[in-house]
Structure formats: C-alpha cells, structure tokens
Amino acid sequence: MNSIFANPEKSIAAKLIIATGLLIVVFSFLFWYATLKKQEQDIMSIAVKYGDSFVNFAKESTHNSMLSLDKTQTQRILENLSTPEGVQRVKIFDHKGNVEFSSDQEEVGNEVDINSMSCRGCHTDPVTGTLSPSPKKWSKYKDKKGSTSLKIVSQIYNDVSCSSASCHVHPEEQKILGFVETDLSLALLDEALFKQGLALTAYVIIFVIAVSLFLGIINYKIVTNPVHKLSDGMKQVAGGDLDHPVQIDSIDEIGVLASTFNSMIKDLKAAAGQKARWTQTLEEEVAKKTEEIKRTQTGLIQTEKLASLGRMAAGVAHEINNPLTGVVTFAHLMRQRCKPGSDDAEDLDVIIEQAERCAKIIKNLLTFARATPSEKGKIHINNVITKTMTLVKNQEKFHNVKFHMDLADANLVTDGDGTQFQQICLNMFLNAADAMNLRGDITVKTHQVEEKDKPFVETIFTDTGSGIKEEDLPKLFEPFFTTKPVDKGTGLGLSITHGIVKHLGGSIRVKSTLGQGTSFFVRLPLIKQEI
Amino acid sequence: MKKVLVIDDEPIVRLSSKRTLAPEGYDVTLADSGREGIEILERETFDVILLDLKMPDMSGIDVLKVIMEKWPGTKVIIVTGYSTVDTAVESLRLGAYNHIEKPFTPNSLLAAVKEVFDKKD
Ligand SMILES: Nc1ncnc2c1ncn2[C@@H]1O[C@H](COP(=O)(O)OP(=O)(O)O)[C@@H](O)[C@H]1O
Ligand SMILES: [Mg+2]
Numbered sequence: 001m002n003s004i005f006a007n008p009e010k011s012i013a014a015k016l017i018i019a020t021g022l023l024i025v026v027f028s029f030l031f032w033y034a035t036l037k038k039q040e041q042d043i044m045s046i047a048v049k050y051g052d053s054f055v056n057f058a059k060e061s062t063h064n065s066m067l068s069l070d071k072t073q074t075q076r077i078l079e080n081l082s083t084p085e086g087v088q089r090v091k092i093f094d095h096k097g098n099v100e101f102s103s104d105q106e107e108v109g110n111e112v113d114i115n116s117m118s119c120r121g122c123h124t125d126p127v128t129g130t131l132s133p134s135p136k137k138w139s140k141y142k143d144k145k146g147s148t149s150l151k152i153v154s155q156i157y158n159d160v161s162c163s164s165a166s167c168h169v170h171p172e173e174q175k176i177l178g179f180v181e182t183d184l185s186l187a188l189l190d191e192a193l194f195k196q197g198l199a200l201t202a203y204v205i206i207f208v209i210a211v212s213l214f215l216g217i218i219n220y221k222i223v224t225n226p227v228h229k230l231s232d233g234m235k236q237v238a239g240g241d242l243d244h245p246v247q248i249d250s251i252d253e254i255g256v257l258a259s260t261f262n263s264m265i266k267d268l269k270a271a272a273g274q275k276a277r278w279t280q281t282l283e284e285e286v287a288k289k290t291e292e293i294k295r296t297q298t299g300l301i302q303t304e305k306l307a308s309l310g311r312m313a314a315g316v317a318h319e320i321n322n323p324l325t326g327v328v329t330f331a332h333l334m335r336q337r338c339k340p341g342s343d344d345a346e347d348l349d350v351i352i353e354q355a356e357r358c359a360k361i362i363k364n365l366l367t368f369a370r371a372t373p374s375e376k377g378k379i380h381i382n383n384v385i386t387k388t389m390t391l392v393k394n395q396e397k398f399h400n401v402k403f404h405m406d407l408a409d410a411n412l413v414t415d416g417d418g419t420q421f422q423q424i425c426l427n428m429f430l431n432a433a434d435a436m437n438l439r440g441d442i443t444v445k446t447h448q449v450e451e452k453d454k455p456f457v458e459t460i461f462t463d464t465g466s467g468i469k470e471e472d473l474p475k476l477f478e479p480f481f482t483t484k485p486v487d488k489g490t491g492l493g494l495s496i497t498h499g500i501v502k503h504l505g506g507s508i509r510v511k512s513t514l515g516q517g518t519s520f521f522v523r524l525p526l527i528k529q530e531i
Numbered sequence: 532m533k534k535v536l537v538i539d540d541e542p543i544v545r546l547s548s549k550r551t552l553a554p555e556g557y558d559v560t561l562a563d564s565g566r567e568g569i570e571i572l573e574r575e576t577f578d579v580i581l582l583d584l585k586m587p588d589m590s591g592i593d594v595l596k597v598i599m600e601k602w603p604g605t606k607v608i609i610v611t612g613y614s615t616v617d618t619a620v621e622s623l624r625l626g627a628y629n630h631i632e633k634p635f636t637p638n639s640l641l642a643a644v645k646e647v648f649d650k651k652d
Contacts, residue, residue: 325541326544328636328637329640332638
C-alpha cells in the first residue's frame with residue numbers, strides 16, 4: 001500500500017483515498033465543531049434556566065424582607081444565597097443603577113456601570129431609557145480565574161403587594177422597582193464541557209482513522225489489487241503470454257473489465273491459433289507448389305532431354321542415310337549378279353532387308369526429331385480419329401481388333417497439323433494392338449475438360465491389353481524404350497507422340513492395370529468447338 | 532547419250548548413283564560440291580541432275596536457285612535424307628522436277644531418272 005502513495009498522481013487508489021480522506025476529515029471537523037457548539041449552547045440554556053430559577057428564588061426570598069423594609073434581613077438573605085458553591089454574587093440595584101444590597105458588602109452603594117450588560121441588556125440607550133427590541137437578560141463572561149461565569153439580571157416588578165404596602169415607598173405608576181443580578185460560576189460545566197469535547201475529539205479522530213483505514217482497505221481490495229492484476233495481465237499479454245487469464249471474480253466494473261479482458265485474451269489466442277494454422281496451411285501450400293514446380297521442372301528437363309536426344313538422333317540418322325544408300329545400292333547390284341535362289345542371293349536378301357529396317361528406324365527417328373510442324377492448321381479431333389481408324393481397320397494387324405468410338409458430339413478443334421495428330425492416333429492403335437496380341441477392344445473417347453481454367457480436348461485411348469509394369473512407366477516416353485522384340489519395336493512411337501503433344505501445347509498421361517489394359521490420356525488445347 | 536550429273540558431297544552416294552545408272556546406259560558425271568557442279572554446268576548441259584540438299588559449303592537449295600536462274604527448265608531431282616513436306620514443297624516451288632529419299636534403292640533411283648526421259652519422249 002505504501003507504493004501507491006509514492007506517486008499519488010499515478011495511482012487511482014491514492015487519489016481516491018486522499019479525496020475521501022480529506023472529505024472525511026473536513027466533515028468530521030465540521031461535525032465535531034457543530035456538536036461542541038451545540039452542547040455548549042444546550043448547557044448554557046440549561047444553566048440560564050437554572051440561573052433564572054435561582055434569581056426568582058432570590059426575589060422570592062427577599063420579597064418579605066423588602067416589604068418590611070428590613071434592610072439587614074435582606075442583606076443577610078443575599079449573603080446566605082451566595083454561600084453555595086457556584087453562586088459568586090447576588091445583588092439588588094434600583095432602576096438608576098444604585099446597588100442597594102449585595103452579597104459582596106463592599107459593592108453596596110456603588111453604581112452599576114451604565115455600559116455593562118446589566119443596563120444595556122434592555123436599553124439600547126440607558127440614559128434616555130430607550131428599550132431594546134430584543135432584550136437580553138443574561139450574559140456569559142470569563143471571571144478573574146478564567147472560568148466561565150453567567151450573569152443574570154431580572155426585573156423586580158411593582159406588584160400589588162408592593163404598591164399597597166404600608167411603607168408606600170413605591171408609587172403605583174412605577175412598574176419596575178429594581179433588579180436582581182446574580183453571577184454564577186460555570187466552572188464545573190466548563191470542566192464537563194472540556195471533558196466531553198475531549199471525548200468527542202477522540203471519538204472523531206478514531207472515527208476518521210477507522211473510516212480512512214476501512215476505505216483504504218476497501219480501495220485496495222476492490223481497486224488497487226484488481227487494477228494491478230489487470231495491468232500485470234496486460235503486461236503478460238503484451239509479452240506474448242496468452243495462457244494466463246486475469247483472476248478477478250467480482251461483478252463490478254473492474255470485474256466486467258477483467259472478464260472482457262479475458263475474453264479478449266481468448267479471442268487473441270484463437271486468432272493466434274488461426275494465424276498459426278494459416279501459416280501451416282501456407283507452408284503446406286508452398287510445399288505443394290514447390291513440389292508442383294519441381295515436377296514441372298522435372299517434366300521440362302525430361303522434355304528438354306527428349307528434345308536434345310531427338311536432335312542428336314536426327315543428326316546421326318541423317319549421317320547414316322548416306323552409308324546406308326551405299327549398302328542398299330551395292331547389295332542390290334550384287335544381288336542382280338547372283339543366280340536367283342543361290343545361297344549368295346539369299347544372304348544378300350538378308351543384308352537388303354536389314355538395311356531397309358535401318359532405313360525405317362531412321363525415318364522414325366527423323367519424324368521424332370522434326371521439331372516444327374510442317375503445316376499450321378486446324379485439327380478436327382473427331383475427324384482425324386475416325387479417318388485413322390478406318391485406315392488401320394483394313395490392315396491385317398487389326399483384323400481381330402474391335403474399335404469402339406465414344407466421340408464428343410461437338411466438333412472439337414485444336415491448332416496444329418492434322419497429320420501429327422494422325423501420327424499420335426496411329427502410334428496409339430499400333431501399341432494397343434501389340435499389347436493385346438492383335439486381339440481385343442480399342443475404345444477412343446473424346447470430351448472437353450478444364451485445366452487451370454483453360455479448355456482442353458481430351459482423347460482417351462483405352463485397350464484391353466497386357467498393361468504396363470509399374471517400373472516401366474517412368475521410361476515409357478523415352479526414345480528407344482521398348483519391351484518388344486528387336487525386329488518389332490523401335491521404342492520411338494511414344495517419344496514421338498510425346499514430342500508432338502508437347503509441341504501442340506498439350507499433355508499426355510497414362511493409366512494402366514497390369515493384365516487388364518491401358519489408357520492413354522492425350523490433352524490438347526481446345527481453340528473452338530462447333531456443334 | 533543421256534547425260535546425268537550427280538552433285539553430292541558423299542562419295543558413297545556418288546558412287547552408288549554412278550554404279551546404278553552407268554550400266555543402264557547413262558553418261559554419269561560426278562561433282563562433290565555445289566560449286567563444282569555449277570562449274571561443270573557452265574561447260575556442259577545435262578538431261579538430269581541429282582542434287583543432294585544437305586551439303587557443307589553451299590546448300591542444295593542455293594545450288595537449285597542458281598541452276599534455275601541460269602538454266603531454267605533443267606530437270607533436277609532432289610535427293611534428301613529428310614524429306615519433310617517443308618523441304619519438298621520448297622524445292623518443288625523453286626523448280627525441282629522431283630525428289631527421292633535417301634537411302635534409295637537402285638530401282639527407285641532408276642525409276643525417278645527414267646521418268647524424266649519418259650516424259651520427254
Ligand atoms: N497400349 C499399351 N499397352 C501396353 N504397353 C504399352 C502400350 N503402349 C506402349 N506400351 C509400352 O511402351 C513401350 C514403348 O512404346 P513405343 O514408344 O510405342 O515403342 P514400341 O512400340 O516400338 O515398343 C512399348 O514397348 C510397350 O512396352
Ligand atoms: Mg510403338
């Protein structure tokens with residue numbers, strides 16, 4: 001609690017305590033002062049009342065001796081009256097201020113001071129006798145010992161017994177015969193008042209201290225402590241710790257603030273979690289994209305590899321054509337010179353046959369390597385497929401193959417050279433026939449697909465052949481990859497197909513189940529479709 | 532005498548052509564480059580010219596252009612290793628009479644050459 005008063009301008013609690021404390025002190029002081037005054041007043045009015053009774057008693061006591069004009073008796077009564085403790089003096093003076101009797105004998109014969117309260121209590125001007133509108137019959141003063149004294153003055157009226165008395169001292173017209181004045185000591189009351197004041201002061205001080213303490217504790221409990229907890233909590237949150245809600249169970253404003261703060265922490269935590277999840281998703285997304293890029297890159301490298309292989313193959317093929325011309329020519333020439341049916345003739349036939357095979361391989365290689373399409377044009381996918389199918393159907397190789405056409409109704413068109421797509425179809429049909437041992441079904445389906453928001457025409461070639469072994473799949477599109485016997489496969493068909501598809505801006509995929517069949521998916525960019 | 536000029540940088544192709552055509556009664560002259568072929572053409576005229584497209588210093592297309600400019604109407608048969616439609620169309624457009632693919636057989640070569648004379652007659 002000390003700390004909050006070190007810098008009061010920085011502490012709500014200190015401000016509150018100081019403000020309420022000040023208020024309490026001021027009000028307590030006012031209360032204390034008012035109470036003291038009131039007590040004094042009450043006591044005074046009681047004192048005055050008793051004083052009045054005493055004065056009346058004095059008047060009564062002296063009435064007879066006065067009537068009988070017994071001055072000694074009157075003097076004696078006054079002396080007797082002043083014997084009790086507290087009665088300081090009793091005197092009687094006439095309207096002119098001459099002291100006629102007094103418990104203090106020395107005073108007798110003196111004149112009452114015209115400016116004293118004894119005269120001025122009733123007369124604003126004692127000389128002319130002007131009466132005050134609010135006469136005052138008593139006054140309070142400090143005596144020589146310093147204690148409070150009460151002076152009471154009372155008129156002695158000219159009642160019937162006086163005016164009709166045998167002495168005839170006072171005429172009937174005289175209303176007031178004189179005054180009884182008494183001085184009463186209030187020392188005892190002073191003491192009582194002082195003691196009471198002391199007690200009151202003590203009570204007030206204790207009250208102030210107790211209330212201040214109580215307020216301080218309350219303040220500390222309901223303001224300082226929770227506010228500290230809140231600010232600590234906020235510091236923690238600022239430091240990034242979202243796991244410690246503020247423990248304030250009250251339902252007052254600070255409690256509400258705390259619960260709002262806690263729900264804010266909860267939201268923050270949720271947001272942080274969300275952020276973490278997003279980061280995670282983002283990372284996953286990045287990883288996915290990276291993987292995609294890697295795959296594309298691998299694909300590109302693969303394509304690049306195929307292309308450079310193609311260029312190399314083309315160069316080699318071209319060079320081989322020349323010596324091959326020699327081989328073919330001279331074999332033929334020799335063959336012509338041989339006797340038909342001779343061993344030499346048969347041997348030369350083998351040479352010629354093999355040389356022609358070489359020529360065929362080279363031709364394939366050159367087709368594969370041909371980078372640019374010979375003609376720019378439009379490929380009408382369905383037309384080319386049907387045409388190619390009719391072309392091969394009549395060949396012996398396809399006599400036991402059944403074709404199923406599942407072609408799109410629309411006329412799907414892509415950019416390119418029709419013969420190139422024909423070559424693709426041809427390769428697909430030849431491979432399918434081989435895979436099915438020349439017996440089975442080939443299904444060709446065409447339809448439109450979307451890839452990355454771009455339209456493509458997809459042609460699916462499905463056969464009921466042997467299928468492709470898992471380990472062969474990655475090598476499928478490489479030039480010279482073949483599983484066929486030496487005299488049957490060149491391993492160029494699919495690489496040519498791949499090259500053409502790539503060139504046309506498309507893609508080729510394969511799906512195969514061993515023992516059941518294979519599907520090739522050829523996608524080419526769709527430029528238009530005519531219904 | 533039916534005169535044939537073979538322009539090819541490959542000795543084996545020149546030899547093959549000569550050995551195929553000579554026995555059939557053609558007078559075969561050989562040139563191992565486009566430049567030499569044109570030099571020969573400056574002195575003599577030929578009924579048929581066999582022209583290779585892929586040669587080192589002067590390409591067959593360039594030689595064809597010169598021939599067609601200087602001696603229009605000359606029958607030139609293009610002999611090429613890669614008979615793409617492109618080059619075939621290009622050479623035909625430039626005035627070549629025909630084209631055959633390498634490797635050729637004696638029969639295909641003879642047929643192509645013979646066609647020129649058959650048309651002529
Ligand atoms: N439809 C198919 N069914 C099964 N295997 C196939 C099919 N198409 C291609 N293949 C496999 O791919 C290899 C390469 O095919 P390709 O490039 O056309 O060369 P080739 O047909 O000369 O072998 C084939 O040898 C074969 O093993
Ligand atoms: Mg094949």
